[in-house]
Amino acid sequence: MALRAVRSVRAAVRSLRVAAAPAATCLPRPWGLRAGPVRTLRTGSALLSVRKFTDKHEWITTENGIGTVGISNFAQEALGDVVYCSLPEVGTKLNKQDEFGALESVKAASELYAPLSGEVTEINEALAENPGLVNKSCYEDGKLLLEIFQRITAAVNIRV
Amino acid sequence: MRQPAVQLVRLSRIPYTELLALQERWLRRLQAEPGTEAPSGTEAGALLICEPAGPVYTSGLRGGLTPEETARLRALGAEVRTTGRGGLATFHGPGQMLCHPVLDLRRLGLRLRTHVAALEACAVRLCELQGLPGASARPPPYTGVWLGERKVCAIGVRCGRHITSHGLALNCSTDLVWFDHIVPCGLVGTGVTSLSEELQRHVTVDEVIPPFLEAFKETYKCMLISEDSSN
Numbered sequence: 001m002a003l004r005a006v007r008s009v010r011a012a013v014r015s016l017r018v019a020a021a022p023a024a025t026c027l028p029r030p031w032g033l034r035a036g037p038v039r040t041l042r043t044g045s046a047l048l049s050v051r052k053f054t055d056k057h058e059w060i061t062t063e064n065g066i067g068t069v070g071i072s073n074f075a076q077e078a079l080g081d082v083v084y085c086s087l088p089e090v091g092t093k094l095n096k097q098d099e100f101g102a103l104e105s106v107k108a109a110s111e112l113y114a115p116l117s118g119e120v121t122e123i124n125e126a127l128a129e130n131p132g133l134v135n136k137s138c139y140e141d142g143k144l145l146l147e148i149f150q151r152i153t154a155a156v157n158i159r160v
Numbered sequence: 161m162r163q164p165a166v167q168l169v170r171l172s173r174i175p176y177t178e179l180l181a182l183q184e185r186w187l188r189r190l191q192a193e194p195g196t197e198a199p200s201g202t203e204a205g206a207l208l209i210c211e212p213a214g215p216v217y218t219s220g221l222r223g224g225l226t227p228e229e230t231a232r233l234r235a236l237g238a239e240v241r242t243t244g245r246g247g248l249a250t251f252h253g254p255g256q257m258l259c260h261p262v263l264d265l266r267r268l269g270l271r272l273r274t275h276v277a278a279l280e281a282c283a284v285r286l287c288e289l290q291g292l293p294g295a296s297a298r299p300p301p302y303t304g305v306w307l308g309e310r311k312v313c314a315i316g317v318r319c320g321r322h323i324t325s326h327g328l329a330l331n332c333s334t335d336l337v338w339f340d341h342i343v344p345c346g347l348v349g350t351g352v353t354s355l356s357e358e359l360q361r362h363v364t365v366d367e368v369i370p371p372f373l374e375a376f377k378e379t380y381k382c383m384l385i386s387e388d389s390s391n
Contacts, residue, residue, distance in 0.1 A: 056321075078271050078272065080273050080300070083301075084222045086221055102221055104220075104222060105246070105273075106273060106300045107245075107303040107304075108275075108318070109221040109244055109245055109318045110319050111321070
């Protein structure tokens with residue numbers, strides 16, 4: 001247990017260091033150049049619910065083997081008003097970085113990629129009626145889906 | 161500073177499915193490249209331009225054609241295809257300039273929304289060059305290029321791993337009757353037009369391509385390279 005905590009902390013420090021690499025602070029960046037910042041750092045099992053970002057601006061929070069996936073504020077602003085969410089069916093097995101759906105805005109459909117391998121357990125049904133939730137509340141009501149994933153250590157591997 | 165280079169792939173009349181297959185090959189090639197660190201000398205993408213050989217109706221990510229409509233349209237002698245692009249139903253056919261820029265947005269310094277705006281700007285500029293100064297883009301859900309209440313150019317794109325696909329369809333001498341069988345882009349009550357209709361003379365796709373390429377280079381601030389010429 002202690003060993004896992006040490007590995008997690010070490011990995012989190014690694015990812016923090018990656019995120020703190022030299023970058024402009026608030027200037028808008030071209031799409032997908034760097035991983036987003038890790039927002040908070042806590043110790044112990046609460047570490048696993050830290051929001052992590054991919055280089056394609058999806059985020060995932062994990063708790064007890066269930067991951068919640070959405071897109072970042074940067075991504076929803078870049079997209080503009082989302083008019084449609086295409087999400088996979090419950091039960092779909094995803095491999096990390098597989099395309100699992102798309103969001104449409106201003107006649108442009110943007111693909112979504114799985115931050116982790118796992119199986120979709122729930123999709124956010126509210127988005128069918130109200131796709132704008134992705135813009136209004138990208139971290140809460142506008143989340144996309146939940147998935148069960150197998151390997152917790154995979155969660156700290158942010159691609160730069 | 162050297163401008164990014166885009167490969168011009170100018171095709172003559174080809175079936176829509178062939179265009180999709182070529183687009184797919186370019187997508188796979190560009191999505192496999194490392195991106196902003198790609199060595200200079202490789203293209204920032206490809207500009208596929210063609211005139212569809214036959215009539216085809218397409219729907220987008222959200223759909224846009226019911227199974228009944230699909231059957232009816234096939235009975236008219238048209239192909240019907242689903243695509244993953246944004247937008248609803250539209251028509252492609254002879255007399256139309258169909259342009260699919262398969263571009264790496266990072267290498268061109270663009271976001272998806274600015275790419276859509278740039279496609280609109282190219283079509284507006286092209287209309288101006290053809291003697292139609294009243295062309296304009298309109299905000300969503302009326303994305304596209306309009307002359308009054310009539311759309312002359314439809315737009316629908318897709319983006320995956322920063323690489324765009326699909327693009328715009330500009331009516332040069334398209335037989336507009338084909339549009340009567342659908343609600344174009346799901347916009348009830350709007351009309352469709354073509355350059356030939358507006359200028360009251362026969363405007364071919366071949367005539368329109370060179371000024372369009374100029375507008376593209378200006379708008380995207382890129383070079384167009386082709387196998388034969390040194391443009």
